[in-house]
Amino acid sequence: MSKVYVFTDFGGPETQALIDRPAPQPGPGELAVRVRAAGVNPVDYKIRAGRYRRDQPLPAPMGQEVSGVVTALGEGVESFAVGDEILGPVVPDYGAFAEDTLVRATDAVAKPDEIAFADAATIPVAGATAYDATHQIELEPGQQLLILGAGGGVGLMAAQIGKVHQFTVIGIASQAKREIVQATGATFIPSGANVADQVRQIAPEGVDLILDLVGGDALRQVAGLVTDPARIISAADPDTVTELGGSPLKRTTEALEKITGVIEYNLVDPNVSALYPLEDAGEAIAAVESGHATGKIVIQPHNA
Numbered sequence: 001m002s003k004v005y006v007f008t009d010f011g012g013p014e015t016q017a018l019i020d021r022p023a024p025q026p027g028p029g030e031l032a033v034r035v036r037a038a039g040v041n042p043v044d045y046k047i048r049a050g051r052y053r054r055d056q057p058l059p060a061p062m063g064q065e066v067s068g069v070v071t072a073l074g075e076g077v078e079s080f081a082v083g084d085e086i087l088g089p090v091v092p093d094y095g096a097f098a099e100d101t102l103v104r105a106t107d108a109v110a111k112p113d114e115i116a117f118a119d120a121a122t123i124p125v126a127g128a129t130a131y132d133a134t135h136q137i138e139l140e141p142g143q144q145l146l147i148l149g150a151g152g153g154v155g156l157m158a159a160q161i162g163k164v165h166q167f168t169v170i171g172i173a174s175q176a177k178r179e180i181v182q183a184t185g186a187t188f189i190p191s192g193a194n195v196a197d198q199v200r201q202i203a204p205e206g207v208d209l210i211l212d213l214v215g216g217d218a219l220r221q222v223a224g225l226v227t228d229p230a231r232i233i234s235a236a237d238p239d240t241v242t243e244l245g246g247s248p249l250k251r252t253t254e255a256l257e258k259i260t261g262v263i264e265y266n267l268v269d270p271n272v273s274a275l276y277p278l279e280d281a282g283e284a285i286a287a288v289e290s291g292h293a294t295g296k297i298v299i300q301p302h303n304a
């Protein structure tokens, strides 16, 4: 048997449980993967709360992104071998917070030796999202990128990608994240009531792009700072950004391989801030569900 962290009903954290299941067997085109690390994302608790994928069978395994070692190949897989180290998004319904899971071979990327398993597990969702968010609207070197939610999993990586491209990055986060945001090379602005005034002082002409990772009123507070509302992208709140004249983030398939290369060459640090054993997956999810996580929270199965 193999352990997996699930929710048994749509609702709050009380529906979460660690259970045993037979180790998943790969179907055609799939890899069986011994999980070494799994990244925690806001979408994990949003799915549990019933905001997406309400039609999935219960109990539902939790988690979307993993790194690990291939243990078996499904029919037709030629691009990987047993023993290969990979990273990728899991096949829906198999979960990442697990000892064993499945990843489609076409979704997987070989894990470079230079990237530790814990860092690798943050790339398929958070890293790839940060990549897409900084490429959907291209800026020129020196132009200003304002990131709302700069101290979280996506935000810290997006800020570093922005610096690689020589954008002038302004990061909004809570006071406790000042140092970690500044370490990306971004100018730090503390979140709070007068955040827009503070940004205006350093960008009186307006910023060239807003990347929103928070949504709601926090997005409305800063939306007027951009030179053109069409230059607002949100990964957090598609309805509000559309209402404001901007665009929801569009994900691409090439992002995963590209950001893996960027991290391999040490240009971006995923900033893993805490590691939890699989038995404490509930605490790891709660840390992200607080809405104020720093960098990436990662779960490492007991057997890793």
Ligand SMILES: NC(=O)c1ccc[n+]([C@@H]2O[C@H](COP(=O)([O-])OP(=O)(O)OC[C@H]3O[C@@H](n4cnc5c(N)ncnc54)[C@H](OP(=O)(O)O)[C@@H]3O)[C@@H](O)[C@H]2O)c1
Residues within 6 Å of the ligand: 041, 042, 043, 125, 126, 129, 148, 149, 150, 151, 152, 153, 154, 155, 172, 173, 174, 177, 191, 192, 213, 214, 218, 235, 236, 237, 249, 251, 288, 291, 292, 293, 294, 295
């Ligand atoms: N569409 C996609 O494919 C996709 C993929 C990944 C993520 N997302 C979404 O993108 C969002 C961010 O994801 P994530 O993984 O980076 O989440 P995260 O790690 O939880 O980070 C969110 C950050 O926002 C900060 N924050 C909260 N309220 C704020 C405010 N008023 N002003 C400034 N910062 C504030 C939080 O800390 P502080 O308040 O302490 O600064 C936290 O660091 C989530 O909504 C997630 O669901 C979408």
